[in-house]
Amino acid sequence: xxxxxxxxxxxxxxxxxxxxxxxxxxxxxxxxxxxxxxxxxxxxxxxxxxxxxxxxxxxxxxxxxxxxxxxxxxxxxxxxxxxxxxxxxxxxxxxxxxxxxxxxxxxxxxxxxxxxxxxxxxxxxxxxxxxxxxxxxxxxxxxxxxxxxxxxxxxxxxxxxxxxxxxxxxxxxxxxxxxxxxxxxxxxxxxxxxxxxxxxxxxxxxxxxxxxxxxxxxxxxxxxxxxxxxxxxxxxxxxxxxxxxxxxxxxxxxxxxxxxxxxxxxxxxxxxxx
Amino acid sequence: xxxxxxxxxxxxxxxxxxxxxxxxxxxxxxxxxxxxxxxxxxxxxxxxxxxxxxxxxxxxxxxxxxxxxxxxxxxxxxxxxxxxxxxxxxxxxxxxxxxxxxxxxxxxxxxxxxxxxxxxxxxxxxxxxxxxxxxxxxxxxxxxxxxxxxxxxxxxxxxxxxxxxxxxxxxxxxxxxxxxxxxxxxxxxxxxxxxxxxxxxxxxxxxxxxxxxxxxxxxxxxxxxxxxxxxxxxxxxxxxxxxxxxxxxxxxxxxxxxxxxxxxxxxxxxxxxxxxxxxxxxxxxxxxxxxxxxxxxxxxxxxxxxxxxxxxxxxxxxxxxxxxxxxxxxxxxxxxxxxxxxxxxxxxxxxxxxxxxxxxxxxxxxxxxxxxxxxx
Amino acid sequence: xxxxxxxxxxxxxxxxxxxxxxxxxxxxxxxxxxxxxxxxxxxxxxxxxxxxxxxxxxxxxxxxxxxxxxxxxxxxxxxxxxxxxxxxxxxxxxxxxxxxxxxxxxxxxxxxxxxxxxxxxxxxxxxxxxxxxxxxxxxxxxxxxxxxxxxxxxxxxxxxxxxxxxxxxxxxxxxxxxxxxxxxxxxxxxxxxxxxxxxxxxxxxxxxxxxxxxxxxxxxxxxxxxxxxxxxxxxxxxxxxxxxxxxxxxxxxxxxxxxxxxxxxxxxxxxxxxxxxxxxxxxxxxxxxxxxxxxxxxxxxxxxxxxxxxxxxxxxx
Ligand SMILES: Nc1ncnc2c1ncn2[C@@H]1O[C@H](COP(=O)(O)OP(=O)(O)OP(=O)(O)O)[C@@H](O)[C@H]1O
Ligand SMILES: [Mg+2]
Numbered sequence: 001x002x003x004x005x006x007x008x009x010x011x012x013x014x015x016x017x018x019x020x021x022x023x024x025x026x027x028x029x030x031x032x033x034x035x036x037x038x039x040x041x042x043x044x045x046x047x048x049x050x051x052x053x054x055x056x057x058x059x060x061x062x063x064x065x066x067x068x069x070x071x072x073x074x075x076x077x078x079x080x081x082x083x084x085x086x087x088x089x090x091x092x093x094x095x096x097x098x099x100x101x102x103x104x105x106x107x108x109x110x111x112x113x114x115x116x117x118x119x120x121x122x123x124x125x126x127x128x129x130x131x132x133x134x135x136x137x138x139x140x141x142x143x144x145x146x147x148x149x150x151x152x153x154x155x156x157x158x159x160x161x162x163x164x165x166x167x168x169x170x171x172x173x174x175x176x177x178x179x180x181x182x183x184x185x186x187x188x189x190x191x192x193x194x195x196x197x198x199x200x201x202x203x204x205x206x207x208x209x210x211x212x213x214x215x216x217x218x219x220x221x222x223x224x225x226x227x228x229x230x231x232x233x234x235x236x237x238x239x240x241x242x243x244x245x246x247x248x249x250x251x252x253x254x255x256x257x258x259x260x261x262x263x264x265x266x267x268x269x270x271x272x273x274x
Numbered sequence: 275x276x277x278x279x280x281x282x283x284x285x286x287x288x289x290x291x292x293x294x295x296x297x298x299x300x301x302x303x304x305x306x307x308x309x310x311x312x313x314x315x316x317x318x319x320x321x322x323x324x325x326x327x328x329x330x331x332x333x334x335x336x337x338x339x340x341x342x343x344x345x346x347x348x349x350x351x352x353x354x355x356x357x358x359x360x361x362x363x364x365x366x367x368x369x370x371x372x373x374x375x376x377x378x379x380x381x382x383x384x385x386x387x388x389x390x391x392x393x394x395x396x397x398x399x400x401x402x403x404x405x406x407x408x409x410x411x412x413x414x415x416x417x418x419x420x421x422x423x424x425x426x427x428x429x430x431x432x433x434x435x436x437x438x439x440x441x442x443x444x445x446x447x448x449x450x451x452x453x454x455x456x457x458x459x460x461x462x463x464x465x466x467x468x469x470x471x472x473x474x475x476x477x478x479x480x481x482x483x484x485x486x487x488x489x490x491x492x493x494x495x496x497x498x499x500x501x502x503x504x505x506x507x508x509x510x511x512x513x514x515x516x517x518x519x520x521x522x523x524x525x526x527x528x529x530x531x532x533x534x535x536x537x538x539x540x541x542x543x544x545x546x547x548x549x550x551x552x553x554x555x556x557x558x559x560x561x562x563x564x565x566x567x568x569x570x571x572x573x574x575x576x577x578x579x580x581x582x583x584x585x586x587x588x589x590x591x592x593x594x595x596x597x598x599x600x601x602x603x604x605x606x607x608x609x610x611x612x613x614x615x616x617x618x619x620x621x622x623x624x625x626x627x628x629x630x631x632x633x634x635x636x637x638x639x640x641x642x643x644x645x646x647x648x649x650x
Numbered sequence: 651x652x653x654x655x656x657x658x659x660x661x662x663x664x665x666x667x668x669x670x671x672x673x674x675x676x677x678x679x680x681x682x683x684x685x686x687x688x689x690x691x692x693x694x695x696x697x698x699x700x701x702x703x704x705x706x707x708x709x710x711x712x713x714x715x716x717x718x719x720x721x722x723x724x725x726x727x728x729x730x731x732x733x734x735x736x737x738x739x740x741x742x743x744x745x746x747x748x749x750x751x752x753x754x755x756x757x758x759x760x761x762x763x764x765x766x767x768x769x770x771x772x773x774x775x776x777x778x779x780x781x782x783x784x785x786x787x788x789x790x791x792x793x794x795x796x797x798x799x800x801x802x803x804x805x806x807x808x809x810x811x812x813x814x815x816x817x818x819x820x821x822x823x824x825x826x827x828x829x830x831x832x833x834x835x836x837x838x839x840x841x842x843x844x845x846x847x848x849x850x851x852x853x854x855x856x857x858x859x860x861x862x863x864x865x866x867x868x869x870x871x872x873x874x875x876x877x878x879x880x881x882x883x884x885x886x887x888x889x890x891x892x893x894x895x896x897x898x899x900x901x902x903x904x905x906x907x908x909x910x911x912x913x914x915x916x917x918x919x920x921x922x923x924x925x926x927x928x929x930x931x932x933x934x935x936x937x938x939x940x941x942x943x944x945x946x947x948x949x950x951x952x953x954x955x956x957x958x959x960x961x962x963x964x965x966x967x
């Protein structure tokens with residue numbers, strides 16, 4: 001009995017400790033984002049009183065956060081849309097049609113999921129320079145599409161292949177052609193899987209750093225992750241201001257997470273749960 | 275309204291064996307044709323070729339006199355009801371019904387009218403706004419049926435549409451389908467492996483086995499005159515009893531008559547001319563007798579209608595089914611089932627004699643297993 | 651990154667099946683091309699071509715992008731004697747082997763805690779998952795502060811409990827820097843692995859666990875003899891996933907230490923980046939050589955891992 005209670009208590013202690021470990025850094029930055037650097041220097045772990053909400057406005061105005069935001073949103077939304085459409089079409093084709101080379105294409109795409117992207121980094125850079133796409137959001141978006149396309153096709157193919165063939169036959173008998181079937185049957189029926197890949201791609205690309213830092217040099221075109229790094233450089237000692245910037249960049253994701261946590265978790269773990 | 279004609283139609287998947295092997299089948303306008311056969315015999319494949327979902331490897335398929343081998347499904351004017359229903363999961367019942375019409379540029383008011391008409395007819399009106407996932411099995415089935423009916427096609431195809439329903443619902447829907455066939459008068463092709471459905475629904479039944487057509491005929495014709503031992507055993511429950519006995523000629527007061535017999539059984543073959551059977555003399559014949567034609571007890575000597583057959587055996591098991599009793603008798607190593615009345619006094623292990631009328635005997639060629647036609 | 655690799659038993663099995671179920675009536679090539687063409691185009695232009703080009707570039711000195719100079723295998727010879735590269739490979743391998751063990755191990759333990767019917771499971775699951783959502787840039791900034799020598803929480807806590815002697819410059823000490831970075835990685839990824847493990851545990855047939863209960867298995871026994879063996883495919887899958895992700899680790903290192911101090915945290919990715927874009931050497935040929943060699947290493951390791959995976963799979967089923 002005693003050992004059971006002890007075990008229970010130990011378990012609870014672990015849970016509390018880990019929750020603090022996982023959550024503390026974020027909450028700490030949250031408090032710092034509302035305090036001035038002077039206040040922080042006096043006591044790094046104090047509660048914000050008074051809370052300096054004005055810092056958020058200052059950070060937003062003072063730096064190019066709105067530019068970074070717009071750039072990130074443009075490039076990420078654009079490439080996620082393209083990835084979804086192109087990926088779904090390819091996945092449908094691989095899942096539903098029999099043709100010579102079907103499995104070969106699948107195998108090649110599947111293998112390229114494992115390739116570390118920095119292998120192609122230099123050549124991608126050279127290629128974009130040659131096509132005058134270096135330092136443009138178009139170029140970055142194109143690279144983003146190629147980064148996430150294989151995984152997207154892989155995930156969607158698995159789902160689409162499980163749609164019963166009878167549905168397709170029924171649609172054919174009902175008079176629908178290949179493309180109508182794709183748009184009016186596959187996309188709606190595959191929506192849960194598509195939503196999952198959209199979330200996964202969105203988060204991964206929203207946080208992408210390596211290609212963003214290599215392929216963009218114009219400050220006007222920077223995406224959020226690189227922007228924050230810049231911001232950090234500009235406000236080297238101004239911890240309070242950096243904390244505010246960090247919070248600004250994190251809030252959208254957290255807000256979305258607050259509403260769609262289950263779907264988000266599902267999307268993020270889609271590649272691993274089998 | 276249309277005829278459907280298959281002329282030596284074959285199908286093989288990839289380089290595999292023939293799934294459907296030169297099928298000849300001609301279905302009249304307004305006919306209800308049932309394709310019957312065991313699992314994997316190629317019924318669905320045949321149906322799907324008619325629908326245009328599966329390509330035809332060789333042979334010719336015509337609908338209403340027009341060769342449609344290379345006409346895509348959407349231009350064949352057919353509707354199909356699938357075993358799995360294949361309802362579009364993301365659409366409401368109303369949209370499911372209308373989906374096939376929208377593609378065919380039927381005017382909107384006309385679509386609405388037909389959907390209303392069919393849903394009233396099938397009792398689907400209360401569910402029009404629901405998704406298929408919120409319907410019971412029977413309701414889904416009716417939606418699938420309705421989806422075919424709103425199309426008002428030339429030909430209806432059904433692929434085991436009732437096999438997912440429970441027994442009571444199956445009977446209801448079966449009757450509903452028969453009614454609809456009478457009302458619409460369209461050509462219908464119906465795939466099933468359930469012989470009750472085949473017997474009750476079809477104008478004609480086409481029995482298939484291993485990709486080939488074995489027999490085509492009206493349900494009773496197929497039941498009473500099976501073309502070979504396969505059909506004989508496939509139709510009827512319990513299946514027809516088959517015995518192997520040597521044929522011989524006997525002489526009696528009325529002249530020569532043929533029979534097949536050994537020490538435990540005698541089967542009079544009076545329905546055939548002795549001349550027909552002459553080549554078989556001394557050979558093992560396959561004799562078929564349906565379970566319901568067997569009676570318990572030795573043959574009374576004084577029957578006028580000709581001779582009675584009999585066989586000796588020992589009772590292996592007795593299965594009382596309520597309205598009737600199945601008695602399994604092993605005779606010389608052959609298992610024979612008799613379908614008897616409610617009250618059977620016999621015991622398991624008892625030695626018994628079963629008798630039957632000469633008119634109940636079916637005869638099959640021992641090599642080809644084809645039926646030898648009766649002549650009297 | 652999560653979900654970047656999706657190898658797994660089922661994936662491989664499907665790969666070697668003939669076609670997937672479906673349309674046998676042979677759609678026209680035009681239809682296939684329209685469906686598959688865009689994807690193949692992107693793949694060819696942005697993955698296959700750059701890969702071929704990287705290998706091609708590795709035989710040149712490219713000071714001026716317009717005038718590459720053919721130097722044969724000279725880059726490879728240089729690379730063979732490159733101390734920094736050797737250090738980077740070693741560090742990357744330490745990352746790739748150690749970090750996944752910790753990620754998956756901690757994730758599994760957390761999942762087991764949540765499986766033990768504690769209150770607020772749903773909340774804890776969501777809370778512990780949060781670090782996964784943060785970008786590496788943010789994670790790096792926050793942990794730079796947490797590791798701060800004077801006021802970072804790590805040292806503050808050591809001093810508070812009287813272990814001030816243990817307080818260190820976590821990122822400034824060449825002996826500690828790599829471990830400190832891997833620790834952050836575990837912080838970020840344990841929640842992800844926890845969610846996957848939890849889902850896998852919940853999908854275990856409950857009869858098996860009940861049977862173990864009847865056999866009077868304690869928690870330890872259940873864990874060792876029932877749960878871990880049954881979860882092995884999932885754990886293996888997670889390990890490979892993490893392994894491949896660590897082979898390309900860049901963001902965290904670049905922002906926090908830039909490979910320092912004294913190359914103690916240099917990884918292949920950061921080294922490629924430095925040689926290509928950050929040093930004033932202006933030669934794209936040499937980093938292309940590094941990338942090519944690394945490409946070979948990755949392929950070989952992944953093939954080895956897959957061999958492992960497939961032979962295990964046979965035991966599994
Ligand atoms: N897509 C396919 N690829 C290869 N072989 C197939 C395919 N579809 C069916 N077959 C084969 O063709 C034969 C006939 O199949 P079919 O589906 O027509 O049988 P069925 O009579 O409808 O059986 P059931 O009553 O079980 O539905 C079977 O041997 C089956 O294995
Ligand atoms: Mg079938």
